[in-house]
Amino acid sequence: MGAVLGDVLGFAAAVAxxxxxxxxxxxxxxxxxxxxxxxxxxVGWILGLSALGAVMLVIASPAGASAHKHPATWVGALKIALGLLLLLFGARQWRRRPKDPSQAQLPKWMGAIDRLTPVKVFGLGTALAALNAKNAPLTIAAGATIGSAGLPVGQQVASLAIFVVIATLGLLAPLGVFLLGGERAKTTLGNWKDWAAQHNVAVMAVLFFVLGLKLLGDGISILTP
Structure with missing residues (x-):
């Protein structure tokens, strides 16, 4: 189980x-x-990650994700496909990065956040976790890695739970500051938002390149034992 956690830690950190x-x-x-x-x-974010990861585990187990303690061929092919997808996203993000970070634009849908009902906010959290084209490949890769390790069901569930917790730390930090930070929370969160908005594209491009290359390497090693 320790080796599996080492493999999925990078994916979880990238999501976080x-x-x-x-x-x-x-x-x-x-x-x-x-x-x-x-x-x-x-909560919606946690549910989205958990659901997508669980679906991947359910698919992986009966599909023979692990054959004699070695990942099955389809797992290698999946990782290569996800790796290429992440490299494509990375190249696209890098080309779209603003020359002046201060001119970075947030997505238009963020302008309507203050008008969302609680139900829609919950749905937004779920969608950004499970349906987002940037996070979903990382969660799928983590699920495939866990499912292909030949672990007992209990250890698979525990590994997925640890992945979800680590992948949620990026949200728990601002939530904790808001709930516990008092009067200084608004200023702190405002500074975090400005930095994240300015460097969003560059950060994601680098992450996609690094993790895309890792997935390609993992997939090739599975297909050429």
């Missing part, structure tokens, strides 16, 4: 530092129902 969900949560916390909506957003 994804700037857009952090920015979205900070904007949510600034709304009149910030406390309730911030918690709902985080």
């Amino acid at each position: 530092v994804s700037p857009l969900p952090i920015i979205a949560l900070i904007l949510i916390l600034a709304t009149p129902r910030g406390r309730l909506n911030g918690i709902l957003f985080t």
